[in-house]
Amino acid sequence: MNNTTLLIRTAIIFAVTILAVFLVIGPRGSFTASDFSWQGITSNLENNINLGLDLKGGLHLVARVKTDEYLRDLTLSNSQAALTAAKEKNLPVSDSSFTAENGTYEVRLSVSDISKSDEITEAVRQKVDFLNWTESVGSDSISWSLPAQAQARIKEQATDQAMQIIDSRINQFGVTEPTLQKRGTADSGEILLQMPGVEDPKRVKDIINAESKLALYAVVSPPNPNLATYPTREAALQSIGGVETDTRKVYPYTERDDSLGGGDNDQQNQQPSQFIVVEEPPIIEGDELRDANAVTQTGNEGDYQISFSLKPAGATKFGEWTGRNINNYMAVILNNEAKSVAFIQSQIFDQGQISGQFTQANAEDLALTLKSGALPAELEYLEERTVGPSLGADSIWAGVTAALGGLIFVILFMLFYYRGAGVNAVVALLLNMVLTLAALIVLDATLTLPGIAGLILGIGMAVDSNVLIFERMREEIKDGKLVSKAVELGFDRAFITIIDTHVTTIIAAIILYLYGSGPIRGFAVTLILGLIINLFSAVFVSRTIFMWILDRNPGLKKLSI
Amino acid sequence: MFDFFSNINVNWMGLRKPFIAVSILVLLAGLVSAVVRQVMPGGTEAFNLGVDFQGGTVVTAKFKGDRPTDDQIRNALEGTGLGESVIQGSIDKQDEVLIKIPLLEGETDITSEASADAAAEQAPERQAVEEASTTEAAANTNSTGNEASPGSSPASTQQSPADESQVSKGPELVRNALNTFGNEAQPNLALEDDQNAKYKIVGIDSVGPVAGEQLRNQAVIATLLGMVGILLFIAFRYDWTYAAGAVIAVFHDVLITLAFFTMFQWEISLTVLAALLTLVGFSVNDSIVIFDRIRENLTLKRTQPLFDLTNDSINQTMSRTIVTNGLVFLSVLALVLFGGQVLRGFSLALFVGAITGTYSTIAIASPIAIWWQDKLGEARMKESKLDKEQKLASASRRSVARRPVSD
Numbered sequence: 001m002n003n004t005t006l007l008i009r010t011a012i013i014f015a016v017t018i019l020a021v022f023l024v025i026g027p028r029g030s031f032t033a034s035d036f037s038w039q040g041i042t043s044n045l046e047n048n049i050n051l052g053l054d055l056k057g058g059l060h061l062v063a064r065v066k067t068d069e070y071l072r073d074l075t076l077s078n079s080q081a082a083l084t085a086a087k088e089k090n091l092p093v094s095d096s097s098f099t100a101e102n103g104t105y106e107v108r109l110s111v112s113d114i115s116k117s118d119e120i121t122e123a124v125r126q127k128v129d130f131l132n133w134t135e136s137v138g139s140d141s142i143s144w145s146l147p148a149q150a151q152a153r154i155k156e157q158a159t160d161q162a163m164q165i166i167d168s169r170i171n172q173f174g175v176t177e178p179t180l181q182k183r184g185t186a187d188s189g190e191i192l193l194q195m196p197g198v199e200d201p202k203r204v205k206d207i208i209n210a211e212s213k214l215a216l217y218a219v220v221s222p223p224n225p226n227l228a229t230y231p232t233r234e235a236a237l238q239s240i241g242g243v244e245t246d247t248r249k250v251y252p253y254t255e256r257d258d259s260l261g262g263g264d265n266d267q268q269n270q271q272p273s274q275f276i277v278v279e280e281p282p283i284i285e286g287d288e289l290r291d292a293n294a295v296t297q298t299g300n301e302g303d304y305q306i307s308f309s310l311k312p313a314g315a316t317k318f319g320e321w322t323g324r325n326i327n328n329y330m331a332v333i334l335n336n337e338a339k340s341v342a343f344i345q346s347q348i349f350d351q352g353q354i355s356g357q358f359t360q361a362n363a364e365d366l367a368l369t370l371k372s373g374a375l376p377a378e379l380e381y382l383e384e385r386t387v388g389p390s391l392g393a394d395s396i397w398a399g400v401t402a403a404l405g406g407l408i409f410v411i412l413f414m415l416f417y418y419r420g421a422g423v424n425a426v427v428a429l430l431l432n433m434v435l436t437l438a439a440l441i442v443l444d445a446t447l448t449l450p451g452i453a454g455l456i457l458g459i460g461m462a463v464d465s466n467v468l469i470f471e472r473m474r475e476e477i478k479d480g481k482l483v484s485k486a487v488e489l490g491f492d493r494a495f496i497t498i499i500d501t502h503v504t505t506i507i508a509a510i511i512l513y514l515y516g517s518g519p520i521r522g523f524a525v526t527l528i529l530g531l532i533i534n535l536f537s538a539v540f541v542s543r544t545i546f547m548w549i550l551d552r553n554p555g556l557k558k559l560s561i
Numbered sequence: 562m563f564d565f566f567s568n569i570n571v572n573w574m575g576l577r578k579p580f581i582a583v584s585i586l587v588l589l590a591g592l593v594s595a596v597v598r599q600v601m602p603g604g605t606e607a608f609n610l611g612v613d614f615q616g617g618t619v620v621t622a623k624f625k626g627d628r629p630t631d632d633q634i635r636n637a638l639e640g641t642g643l644g645e646s647v648i649q650g651s652i653d654k655q656d657e658v659l660i661k662i663p664l665l666e667g668e669t670d671i672t673s674e675a676s677a678d679a680a681a682e683q684a685p686e687r688q689a690v691e692e693a694s695t696t697e698a699a700a701n702t703n704s705t706g707n708e709a710s711p712g713s714s715p716a717s718t719q720q721s722p723a724d725e726s727q728v729s730k731g732p733e734l735v736r737n738a739l740n741t742f743g744n745e746a747q748p749n750l751a752l753e754d755d756q757n758a759k760y761k762i763v764g765i766d767s768v769g770p771v772a773g774e775q776l777r778n779q780a781v782i783a784t785l786l787g788m789v790g791i792l793l794f795i796a797f798r799y800d801w802t803y804a805a806g807a808v809i810a811v812f813h814d815v816l817i818t819l820a821f822f823t824m825f826q827w828e829i830s831l832t833v834l835a836a837l838l839t840l841v842g843f844s845v846n847d848s849i850v851i852f853d854r855i856r857e858n859l860t861l862k863r864t865q866p867l868f869d870l871t872n873d874s875i876n877q878t879m880s881r882t883i884v885t886n887g888l889v890f891l892s893v894l895a896l897v898l899f900g901g902q903v904l905r906g907f908s909l910a911l912f913v914g915a916i917t918g919t920y921s922t923i924a925i926a927s928p929i930a931i932w933w934q935d936k937l938g939e940a941r942m943k944e945s946k947l948d949k950e951q952k953l954a955s956a957s958r959r960s961v962a963r964r965p966v967s968d
Binding site for chain 2: 062064184199200201202203205380381382383384385386387388390391394395398399401402405406409410413417449450453454456457460461463464467468471474475493496497500501503504505507508509510511512515516517519520523527
């Protein structure tokens with residue numbers, strides 16, 4: 001042990017400490033004067049540490065995409081499409097059936113003349129995407145079944161697609177840093193959504209689930225200004241001969257509605273007072289939409305419209321139709337209800353507006369669901385948690401006071417019981433806390449309530465390391481060893497124990513991290529970090545302080561311990 | 562120099578039988594409590610599992626002004642068909658209340674039949690919805706009927722079946738019940754800022770049965786695998802017998818803590834799980850400190866019987882045991898007393914764990930390690946010291962040399 005090693009050790013400790021302190025309470029960017037005030041430090045601390053939802057408040061949702069249902073729908077539509085494809089070519093196919101349960105997805109065509117099987121499969125392949133399906137020809141039928149591997153891939157794709165749609169929808173909430181990720185195995189279809197600061201799960205779920213169908217229809221009516229409306233559905237049906245047909249449909253027409261608001265306040269909402277008759281098929285459908293936005297002229301709540309624009313192909317069609325139908329009526333049908341009926345003043349190409357006197361939130365939500373399309377399959381919610389900001393703050397407060405209270409008590413005891421050596425322990429403890437927080441920040445890990453528990457266990461083991469070392473030194477001194485020798489032996493012997501205890505706990509924590517989920521992982525991460533750092537703070541740093549003391553007093557007879 | 566705990570000389574190993582008897586007694590009490598609760602008609606479940614692990618809904622509501630009494634809230638909940646709820650006032654915050662409702666019937670087959678009538682109430686409602694939609698569909702295609710509500714609002718047809726699940730419905734039912742006391746605050750306003758509001762829901766934990774089971778299984782599997790990891794590492798560093806001792810001691814600690822949780826019906830939530838993991842860490846830590854001293858003494862005192870050597874090792878490390886665990890214990894006591902409602906389960910679990918963790922190292926881990934060495938046939942407990950030299954087991958360089966165990 002000479003001066004150079006001591007110098008190097010001291011330099012390392014100071015460098016690490018300064019870096020850690022900067023990471024924890026320093027600004028991200030250049031320093032300003034306010035960074036040195038108490039307020040600046042606390043706000044930097046808040047910015048730097050990534051708090052979990054349980055501490056800062058927000059919405060935590062776990063949903064599962066019903067991928068089985070998706071596969072079932074796919075099988076059903078393929079089964080129908082296959083039959084149609086074969087019949088179009090007048091091939092000898094009598095019927096189609098399908099199986100979609102217990103992991104088996106199969107489409108069967110009953111064939112009356114199996115010698116034509118090649119032609120049938122050829123015709124079906126042209127129309128139906130059976131690329132990943134296994135084809136087999138029987139004595140009176142042809143069947144396609146989906147292998148397990150392909151099932152898993154399709155499920156995964158459906159989940160990905162659902163995630164993209166959810167992502168585009170929740171992005172519009174303007175929440176900072178929402179988390180959207182898969183959970184469980186790749187094809188389990190489970191999605192985790194975390195939205196900090198959001199307290200209204202109903203609105204989020206409504207937006208995610210909502211399926212908005214928009215279509216523009218020609219209204220069967222004399223030209224402007226004589227819009228044909230009917231007071232009841234019966235009257236409307238009467239005008240088209242009593243029954244809806246392939247070319248005529250009846251829709252309710254309300255001038256005011258708040259369709260997406262859910263069941264909260266539609267009691268006072270008036271029932272549709274009128275009905276109109278429209279021409280099928282629609283002029284334009286929702287998939288030809290390019291963009292939709294909530295707009296308002298007055299800025300008053302309840303005076304919002306949705307303006308939309310069309311994709312080029314749709315715009316051409318729309319322009320053509322409006323050009324031919326000046327002064328005729330057009331209806332905007334949203335979710336099976338006519339939201340607005342307008343007469344065509346001039347040829348319109350790619351812009352339109354739905355005026356329904358929406359509230360701002362309704363208009364925004366509707367515009368959003370129009371833009372992002374429908375989910376591939378329904379969602380099932382497995383978990384829903386909201387933590388209000390006050391509850392989160394309470395948890396932080398409880399955790400921090402408990403941890404700080406414990407820390408102060410431990411510090412006082414160590415100073416009282418171990419005197420001079422207690423100072424080492426206190427330095428090591430404080431350094432352990434700062435370094436663990438710094439490591440959390442560097443790894444961009446999230447601090448949760450179980451994470452605080454991990455932190456507390458880490459601090460407990462830090463204290464224990466010091467106690468082990470000090471008790472060992474006392475024993476050696478009692479055995480009559482020189483102070484310098486006792487310090488050396490104390491560290492060397494206790495180090496073996498410390499390594500064993502730490503490695504054991506780290507191994508257990510790594511396993512917890514690998515096999516555990518959210519809350520367990522949060523615990524494991526802070527624990528692992530705290531323990532690794534402890535080897536530095538409780539052993540390396542503490543020993544350096546002792547080395548420094550011995551260096552200053554080479555012939556030290558009595559150690560304050 | 563303060564030094565209260567050196568020169569301790571207690572024959573810990575001699576006390577192993579009464580120690581183990583105490584442990585077995587507590588474990589039996591826990592077992593009886595669990596079994597009786599499970600079997601007794603109308604009794605509770607063995608463990609008071611939080612919604613995290615069995616599914617269900619917990620709503621934390623904050624009231625402005627006087628908060629309704631627990632009975633008033635219970636009556637309101639019964640009004641919405643929620644009978645079996647738990648209403649729990651907050652100790653440290655008078656205006657807050659925790660409302661816990663079990664899984665709604667139809668969500669799982671685990672729940673008792675007691676809430677079947679609640680399901681019966683829901684069933685016709687669902688049926689009605691279905692009927693309405695079929696009549697509407699019929700009306701759309703042939704329009705011959707004179708149906709009552711031709712233009713059923715899109716909001717109702719849009720509501721997907723997913724919204725019927727526990728996860729979404731649970732909080733809604735509670736909200737409906739609470740609405741009988743006054744309005745809820747607007748989503749983006751604090752309770753104080755909303756003049757018309759009487760209450761605000763500040764926290765929801767709603768977990769479906771599938772997710773609850775997943776969390777439960779995952780927690781158990783992760784903990785068990787963690788113990789296997791500990792077992793392997795200690796076996797590698799010391800010896801299988803020590804590894805077994807440490808792991809059984811840890812198991813013992815978890816079981817004792819769980820015994821207290823079933824006896825007092827404290828709720829087991831995710832934070833309690835974190836506490837259990839923490840105490841596993843402390844307990845193994847304690848065992849290793851003593852094992853390490855045994856290993857050291859084995860090389861220093863080659864002739865001493867393992868029995869006395871273990872006693873000495875425990876006594877030598879006693880000052881460390883008392884200081885460290887005393888500090889942990891007092892910190893946890895502070896947590897129990899001042900940690901507040903949020904950390905209650907966590908603190909209680911750690912409190913029990915801190916005591917059993919220390920105790921089990923001395924009373925369980927070491928005796929089992931020694932007992933196993935005895936059973937391995939290397940030596941008998943009452944063996945004479947004469948031929949011990951021959952009986953030293955050959956052991957790897959790292960592992961502890963087996964030697965005669967003697968009383």
